[in-house]
Amino acid sequence: MAATRFILPETDIPTHWYNVVADLPSAPAPVLGPDGQPIGPDALSAIFTDAIIEQEISSERWIAIPEPVRELYQLWRPTPLVRARRLEAALGTPARIYYKYEGSSPAGSHKLNSAIAQAYYNRQAGIRRMTTETGAGQWGSSLAFAGQAFGIDVRVFMVKVSYQQKPFRRSMMQTWGAEVLASPSLHTAAGRAALEADADNPGSLGLAIAEAVEEAASRKDTTYGLGSVLNHVLLHQTVIGLEAIKQFALAEDYPDMVFAPCGGGSNFGGVAFPFLADKACGKPVRLVAVEPSSCPTLTRGHYAYDFGDTAGLTPLMKQYTLGHDFMPPSIHAGGLRYHGASSLVSQLYHEGLIEARAVPQLxxxxxxxxxxxxxxxxxxxxxCHAIRAALDEALACKESGESKALFFNLSGHGHFDMASYDKYFAGALEDYDYPEDAIRAALARLPCVGA
Amino acid sequence: MAATRFILPETDIPTHWYNVVADLPSAPAPVLGPDGQPIGPDALSAIFTDAIIEQEISSERWIAIPEPVRELYQLWRPTPLVRARRLEAALGTPARIYYKYEGSSPAGSHKLNSAIAQAYYNRQAGIRRMTTETGAGQWGSSLAFAGQAFGIDVRVFMVKVSYQQKPFRRSMMQTWGAEVLASPSLHTAAGRAALEADADNPGSLGLAIAEAVEEAASRKDTTYGLGSVLNHVLLHQTVIGLEAIKQFALAEDYPDMVFAPCGGGSNFGGVAFPFLADKACGKPVRLVAVEPSSCPTLTRGHYAYDFGDTAGLTPLMKQYTLGHDFMPPSIHAGGLRYHGASSLVSQLYHEGLIEARAVPQLxxxxxxxxxxxxxxxxxxxxxCHAIRAALDEALACKESGESKALFFNLSGHGHFDMASYDKYFAGALEDYDYPEDAIRAALARLPCVGA
Incomplete structure (x- = not known):
């Protein structure tokens, strides 16, 4: 019986997160305030605890994972690295296909890796209440369970259209004890303003972020947790890539190419950054961020300063962006509908150290x-975005006869996304090819700072 | 870091299933035809292949697991044995609580263990088409994927009310390529008769079984797969208990009590039978089948000959039963709403080798x-039934100060059952205390054979 799953013992759960900032070829671009001047860490203290801010700006290569966080990770980590032998056979490819299954976490995706860490640091700082937003529901579910684990009450602003369409993600958060509100809500000024303008406002991720941040900023007892984009979130996700490297050693193999979906960037950064360190040591691995062609941030956006939210309330970060008011079509990969990308992922892409591909929905x-x-x-x-890109490469191997080792991060299961599969089978899904002028128009509205 | 998950290497996937029939204190009661006379294996050949029938009547202690079945098992087996340290802490109990997580299978429950085996043997016999029924959807999902894995077309008759209430289980089966029909359907005489009598018939498991069996019996190219009750199904599930015994050795512990939900009996048999063999060797382990108090087959039924289906079409098997036309209330543990129990589980209970407990829904x-x-x-x-019984025992340990090792089979995840959790949180679920005269009335209708 040839080996299929490569599983590490619990003692191999990483003891440190890998901070790619330490190995960047050039210093990260500073974060700017609305006046275009660099801002300091203090600007974040209204919504984040000190330990989180410290990680956000750290340039230490290795950051120790606290023991209580590793103990929580034990509930599902190390996650398996799987050789997809049956997929290889189905495709008839000489490629060796591997995936790491992060959907085995209780919350069903990689998001829990950062949620546990964030809840831990907040509880250490005496925080007993956090807010966050969620779109597809994976991040909200993760912080709901993490909050429960550390005795923190979690209030989730869930984009109203998701709240209505994905009632079972909501039930999941409630089972873990979180309070889930449809956004826009009457609990915040941002929500009330949106509802005043349009009582039927279906909500958006940008608006839900605005509500969660507003509440955290206005209450001394409450902080905010973000599920992607920021440096500390990507840092927490590096457990994925760090484990994978050890598992490839077990498999006596090494990937030629690594694929991960890229929305905000925590999924991609989590799996790719540790391989980037290997690459710096001379291993010729190619790292591919895969995004939807309907929201082609890296492949068609600009590298410029932009806001993180649609309302323009956050500090300005240098990033690949389609313009903060770019409104991607409502594709079913809700987690990839983000106008921008993590500054770290953006910088690495700009410097040619990683690649990007866009793939259409169908x-x-x-x-x-x-x-x-x-x-x-x-x-x-x-x-499915990462799978598509890996399959394309595997099929190219079939053509060329090459036997590449292809590795992708299977970041989550689709148990709460079956309605999307239904639509796919019913032929009710579409591809969106974004016209160049729509993208140019959104980019023309980029803020004129730090250019 | 104290160990949490006890994980075996793939080479420890069992090479043989354990057949408890070899170790029964007395021979199993014969299966009877409608005339009350024992029937031979031929009576099963209209719907089952020879290899399955052979296993159904075998008394060999160990039956080799074919290599292709073990290879499929590698997709998720060995499943983890987990020490529930956080649960112990939450309860404040000195008990050591362990669970085995069968929900990590692609189909989300232990049912896949038998589905893979059944699909394999059918494909070996040249079968390319199978029918089955499903209520809650776990068995139908499992046979859907197993059929896909071995190139067998699967038609699932899904109880109409589930078909409507659990659309995502249906989507899951379709994603794996199965055809799913709402039962009663127009495809069978049984279905047509039911619809003629009542066009709005919501369906029942008994009726769906009748449809699936009718179609398999009437088509030479089609066989039938059953997800519980029969000896060969329980046999396939013994991989659970066999792995668990090895994992307890890793944990340097051994259970004082083993709990599993009991509907048809494959879940309970799968985890308990291998421990029963240990018990015969002098280990004082207590094996507890946990059933819903709304369908208290073992705890309040009779040990008698009865049909397996509500219509009285199957052969008669000696079993604990509430009467084949007993209609349990529509509790949310759909998999446990069965009037009878596996003959093997029933016999062991009758002989005092296992225990049973009934627990209320809330x-x-x-x-x-x-x-x-x-x-x-x-x-x-x-x-949740097994969890309830284990928790009750853990709380009793808290009272008494005993530190028992309690082990339960976490047979599946609830990702497709969140509507039930919603109802629970909304206070919309009820307990059912079955009046003694209703049970007596159903038992009075038992067939008068082999008594």
Missing amino acids: ATFEAGVTFARAEGIIPAPES | ATFEAGVTFARAEGIIPAPES
């Missing part, structure tokens, strides 16, 4: 179904 | 939420 579901029928697990729509 | 959900908040995983309503 092809991602096709890849997801092919994967599910071969390997069993039904992937989240976000994860 | 208390099972309360236990499920307690478990989810401590350990992360949200359990299926069926699994």
